[in-house]
Amino acid sequence: MYLPIHCASCATIALRVAHECLGGEATCPRCGEIAQVVPGCSYVEGDVPLFNRLKRLVEDSGLSSEDARRLAFEIEGGVESRAFDILAKRLPALQPELFSPGERRTALSILDTLLTSASDLRASPPTSLQAPRAGDGAGP
Numbered sequence: 660m661y662l663p664i665h666c667a668s669c670a671t672i673a674l675r676v677a678h679e680c681l682g683g684e685a686t687c688p689r690c691g692e693i694a695q696v697v698p699g700c701s702y703v704e705g706d707v708p709l710f711n712r713l714k715r716l717v718e719d720s721g722l723s724s725e726d727a728r729r730l731a732f733e734i735e736g737g738v739e740s741r742a743f744d745i746l747a748k749r750l751p752a753l754q755p756e757l758f759s760p761g762e763r764r765t766a767l768s769i770l771d772t773l774l775t776s777a778s779d780l781r782a783s784p785p786t787s788l789q790a791p792r793a794g795d796g797a798g799p
């Protein structure tokens with residue numbers, strides 16, 4: 660089983676094997692920082708190529724965070740076929756006929772994850788929680 664992870668440091672989304680995601684965190688495959696598991700969805704190995712395909716598609720689309728949020732909203736609240744049509748309009752590379760009916764449902768779930776994360780990432784600048792300390796000299 661695979662879980663989507665979301666790295667705030669390098670603004671990337673990736674899939675990680677579930678057992679590598681301990682305590683809701685995993686290592687980002689791109690930058691090595693700690694990434695957060697996106698809650699609420701999991702995928703099987705067969706979904707990985709589809710995930711990567713859709714991820715590239717969303718990254719190449721240049722959607723604004725506002726667009727991404729709106730599309731995620733359509734997926735969450737909408738009818739499957741309609742959501743797919745709306746997405747296909749905004750993402751020309753997403754051609755409905757390239758996806759089997761079975762794939763569409765998974766594709767929508769993946770797109771929801773990708774778009775929600777994309778809108779979060781771009782809406783709020785990453786907060787650097789811990790500034791690195793310059794050494795721990797004055798211990799007791």
Ligand SMILES: [Zn+2]
Pocket residue numbers: 666667668669670671687688689690691692694
């Ligand atoms: Zn990263």
